Amino acid sequence: MKPFDNPKVAAAFEALAPPARAGALALRDLIIDTATTLPAATPLRKELRWGQPAYLAPKGSTIRLGAHKSASFALFVHCQSRLMGDFTSAFPNEDRIDGTRAVLFDDPHQIDPNRHGWLIARALTYHL
Template identity: 60%
Template sequence: MKPAFASPEIEAAFAVSDPLAREGLLRLRQLIFETAAETPEAGRVEEVLRWGQPSYVTPETGTGSTLRLGVPKGARFALFVHCQSRLIPEFALAFPAWDRFEGTRAVLFNDPEDVEPLRHGWLIKRALTYKIRAPLDIPA
C-alpha cells in the first residue's frame, strides 16, 4: 500500500522531469515507510520538506537521523543522510563496492532497479535508529 503524501508541496517535490528519477524516488519513499513499519523502536515516521526535498524524521521518539530524497548533480536520484553521521561509512563497510556515494552524504542511483530492499532497507533502518544503537566498528 502506498502511503498518501503528507502535503501537496511534498507530492510536488516528486514531480521531477526524468521519469526514471521519479520512479526511483518513489521506490525509496516506499522502502522508507515499509522499513519504518518494521522498526517499532523508531516510532512514527513523518514526511516533511527540508531544503525543498522530501525528508523523513522520527519526531515522537527522536531516535533517527533525517533521511532525504533528491536529485543530485552526479546521478538520477539519491538517498541523502546527515553528512556528519557515520551512516554512509557504515553502509560502505557492510556492503563494500556495491554503490556509488557522494562523500558521506548520499547513495547515488541511476536506475530504479538498483534500489534493493535488503541493503538499502538496512541503511534506512540504521538511520531511523541512529541515536539508539551502537555504531559499527569502522577501521580508521
C-alpha cells in the first residue's frame, strides 16, 4: 500500500467498512500507478470531495472512491462527462454500472487493471 499524503484522505479510507476499504485501496493504488505513466496527470492531487477520497489531475476529471448503496464500493466519475458512456461502449456488459457516474464492485478481485485502468487514464486526461 502506498503511503498517504493527506491525513483527511487516510481517515476517509479508515472510515470505510473493511471489505469496501480493501477494494477502494486497490483502486487508489491503480489510480496512482496509472497517473505515474501519464505526464499530463501529474501532479495528482489527493483530496476529499463529498467526504470521499478524490483524485484530481491538472487536465483531468475528478475520480472519487467510496461506498455505494448497491455495492460494497465504487469508482465514481463526473456524471455529466462522457467517461462512463465511452467506458461502457469500449467494454460492454463487463461491469455493473450506476448510470453515468460509477462502476460498482463487491470484491477487490473484480478490479481489472487493464479495463479499469483504461477508464482511470481517460478520466485523468479528460480535458486534453
